[in-house]
């Protein structure tokens with residue numbers, strides 16, 4: 001069976017990014033010229049996913065609006081002959097089908113995914129976190145989709161992190177049975193470095209079999225009083241029903257200021273019209289005594 005749908009949870013409060021996120025969703029903060037979430041939808045589209053299910057809250061409707069037509073703006077761009085901009089703006093509305101469901105209380109990532117169950121029904125589906133940007137030669141989620149389909153199992157994306165960072169992630173324990181592919185035996189949410197079974201951290205990409213909903217249904221609030229996806233993943237790992245793929249490429253967490261700013265510079269440096277001047281200015285800043 002093919003994976004067609006992707007759940008993108010975007011209903012969180014983004015407290016780490018305050019005060020910027022008081023009224024602007026974290027997922028809409030610009031990363032160079034586009035809101036961060038647009039890169040995620042593009043990654044989904046390049047991977048062949050056609051239906052995006054946003055799990056959203058009542059204050060962040062502009063996320064869906066960004067993927068819709070803006071007739072007044074398009075009309076203006078057409079009348080003033082700004083055809084390149086017109087095409088750019090319009091193409092965003094034509095990338096994928098947008099479906100939206102509400103998470104009425106922000107009870108955590110596991111709960112957010114559970115909110116999409118009536119839309120997903122009985123199909124394997126992808127999950128991409130709305131604030132986790134990934135770039136590489138091959139779209140991030142596609143790396144997982146290929147393994148999930150050939151092995152007919154749920155797959156999480158993992159990346160190696162420094163040992164002082166393991167306490168910010170879910171960390172897997174497992175064995176590598178093919179290059180970069182692991183059978184997950186166990187998972188620990190945010191362990192202390194001494195208790196971490198590895199340095200392989202679960203990042204914001206998953207391909208899940210619908211059985212995950214059965215596990216989420218019975219999940220009680222865990223770490224931080226939230227319904228974590230980790231508990232459902234652990235239940236699948238214990239039944240030998242979970243794999244992990246070590247992802248290739250770069251990752252930026254929009255909710256982390258250093259990553260967010262680095263992502264902006266990274267994209268700006270790809271733009272030839274900016275590269276030289278930006279490099280000069282950055283060098284100037286770096287040589288400036290603070």
Ligand code: UTP
Pocket residue numbers: 009010011012013014015016017026027055103105106107108109111112129130131255
């Ligand atoms: P995070 O934990 O990084 O985001 O969740 P957050 O809760 O918005 O941010 P902080 O920690 O307070 O700064 C990862 C993704 O999952 C969504 C978020 O919107 C984010 O894109 N999320 C999180 C939900 O949709 N619902 C939730 O209950 C929690």
